Amino acid sequence: MKIQIQNETFILHPSGAVFWESKKIIIISDVHLGKVTHFRKHGIAIPQNAISENFRKITAVLDYFLPEKIIFLGDLFHSVKNAEWNLFEEWLSIHDQETYLITGNHDIIDEIHYKKIGVIVTELLELNHFFFTHHPTEKENLFNFSGHIHPGIVLRGLGLQTLKLRCFFCKPNQMILPAFGEFTGKYFLKPNSEDTVxxxxxxxxVQIKKE
Structure with missing residues (x-):
């Protein structure tokens, strides 16, 4: 779905990524690489192929949009380095996009490791009338892209049935991206009259019409 923000075109992709058309930038939040390996190590039964699914999804998005830059809006990795770091390093080596990581609360891997593989690490990034953070943040005269919350919405039918979906949650000067990664969960938000989901x-x- 194409939408306009501050006279710029952004494309919302069903993977949970956002593509900034004029700048050729792909924006992705909360991949949580390493989480599947972490859970499996502690005996939680998660399919092994969930590890490769994260990399497959990111690659598919890059192949579709052909961006020049990638902005990860925090929580790229779930915790400390594990076997999935090696997979990420290998994956990154075959992609030539300039890559940024906006640090999130789960990003505890030392910045030096990212520098070695060419990832630019920062707490926030400002481009034109937009700024990018992990936690939703308000800043006067700028539109914020963020993650962290893993937004979802509950849709209710006339027969009391419910449908729980990931979503892009938009406030007048902010968009909160859904979690991109597998097994990341959702936090269900209730929009008010000024919000767009x-x-x-x-x-x-699909845009959810206000009641």
Missing amino acids: YAIAGNDV
């Missing part, structure tokens, strides 16, 4: 339903992104 774009829900991810399978391979589609």
